[in-house]
Amino acid sequence: MDEKEISWLGVDFNRIDSGISESIPVTYSPQSAKELEAEMKRLRLELKQTMDMYSSACKQAISAKNQAEQIRQWKLEEDRKVEVVRMSQEAALAIAEKEKAIAKAAMEAAEEARRRAEQEAQRRKDAEEKARAEAEEKERALSTLAQNDTRYRRYTIEEIEMATEKFSPSNKIGEGGYGPVYKGHLDHTPVAIKILRPDAAQGMKQFNQEIEVLSCIRHPHMVLLLGACPEHGCLVYEYLDNGSLEDRLFRKNNSKPIPWNKRFEISAEIATALLFLHQNKPEPIVHRDLKPSNILVDRNYVSKISDVGLARLVPPSVANSVTQSYMTSAAGTFCYIDPEYQQSGILTTKSDIYSLGIMLLQIITGKPPMGLAHLVRKAVEKGRFEEVLDPVITDWPVEEALSYAKLALQCAQLSKKDRPILATEILPELNRLSRLELPPQNDQFSSSSDDNL
Incomplete structure (x- = not known):
């Protein structure tokens, strides 16, 4: 250790040495001078030993300080690494939560698609059953009406076409829910003829219902059913001006x-x-x-x-x-x-x-x-x-x-x-x-x- 390294500790050994010399009286005998010199050597030796011990202590202190700084830097680095790991874990958790939410949404979407597919399949099944039932209803209605029914007058489609001049637009007087209504003449009598559209399958039920009701009842304030052409869905009523x-x-x-x-x-x-x-x-x-x-x-x-x-x-x-x-x-x-x-x-x-x-x-x-x-x-x-x-x-x-x-x-x-x-x-x-x-x-x-x- 040199004097610069020692001086930062606040100790000036040169001053100590000079101080020792100055404190010895100038007047001394030859014998005492030898003793004094011996004492000085002893003191210098002790001082040197003390300085060596002090220097060693200073080196140990500096080494300990350096180690402490290294430990502090290591701790800071470890803290940084821990923070990086923590942030990575949080990011991983966030990604995992996001993936979990995406997976849940996908499962819900799949379930909704399955439910809609089942509903659509059920709707198609219901529509098919309804269409089949309507077709059967139409067939039954036509079968029933094709029999000899004396409750109303049966007209042929040729008679209906002649009465309406082949369904001339000039004879059209209205539009019902299931087809047009024409004015015509049958048996020299003005009549109203309602025509069921071919695509109005649901209308066949109403067609049959009108015949069932109007052919069985008579009342001055109920319209009079004069006849029908069931094969072509035509109903013939009295004409009201x-x-x-x-x-x-x-x-x-x-x-x-x-x-x-x-x-x-x-x-x-x-x-x-x-x-x-x-x-x-x-x-x-x-x-x-x-x-x-x-x-x-x-x-x-x-x-x-x-x-x-x-x-x-x-x-x-x-x-x-x-x-x-x-x-x-x-x-x-x-x-x-x-x-x-x-x-x-x-x-x-x-x-x-x-x-x-x-x-x-x-x-x-x-x-x-x-x-x-x-x-x-x-x-x-x-x-x-x-x-x-x-x-x-x-x-x-x-x-x-x-x-x-x-x-x-x-x-x-x-x-x-x-x-x-x-x-x-x-x-x-x-x-x-x-x-x-x-x-x-x-x-x-x-x-x-x-x-x-």
Whole structure:
């Protein structure tokens, strides 16, 4: 160890040596000088030994310091490595979680694809079964109708083509749910001929149902079935000059408006025919599709219910709504179909009452069915009922019309238990309104009704 290495410890050995020399007295004898010199040598030797020991201690201290620094650096490096390992582990865990989520999503997607494939397979199976059932139904219907049935007149397709001038577009008077309707002449009598489209497999059920219902019943306010050509899906009805009630309410082809008294009469006629269906023996008939387009009117504005293809026979106890008939799927027309029947599939005669209520509201307002019950109810509550009456009629008997509207609103209640009874509540009130004294200007309507087309 040199003096520089020792000096950083704060010790100056030269000063120590000089200090020792200075502290020895100058006056001394020869003998004492030798002793002093010997003592000095001894002291120097001790000092050298001390310095050597000190130097060795300093070297050990420096070595220990270097080792401590190396240990610190090693520890920092180890900490860095541990941090790298920790971050790697966290990254690996994150990747593992991500892969796990991807695998879970893939499994869920595979399960969803499997479920959809099963649903699609089931839908195809159901569609095939339905198509097969419809084909069998059509075959049975044609087989049944091909037999000698004396309930209606059978026409050949040649007679139908001749009557309609080979289905000339000029003779087309309407379009039904399952095919067009033509005007024609058979046996020197004007008739309406409904043609079932070849692709309307579901329509064959209605075709058969119309024959079953209309060939067995007769009522002045039910359209008359004159005959059919079952092999080609043709139904022949009596022809009613003024078409549908819907066309007349909305004044198609600029026809004259229907006076209020005629509207009341038509309402009573519809209710009378509906009660006839509901009181059918041995089983009541529920129409299921009452709406203005299915009400036909003749040249004198006498109304008749048509289109009974959706009608269903239900158990007799259903007539009083005590027992119910469950249908696998609801049928009817949006805005007219009973919401309770649509939701539950449970059919009663009260289902027709809802449709009747919406139709009665249309008869006095001349408005579309969408939201009509709500509109009229709010007008009645706010005392503004006159604003919703059909404005083309200027002489409404407002109080009687209000009574009529309240009855219609009761019919259109969402719950069937809140709807009035047709025989004892609805029909008596409609009959009363239909017998109101007519204003003088309405007397001309019947004689001029031929011009309303």
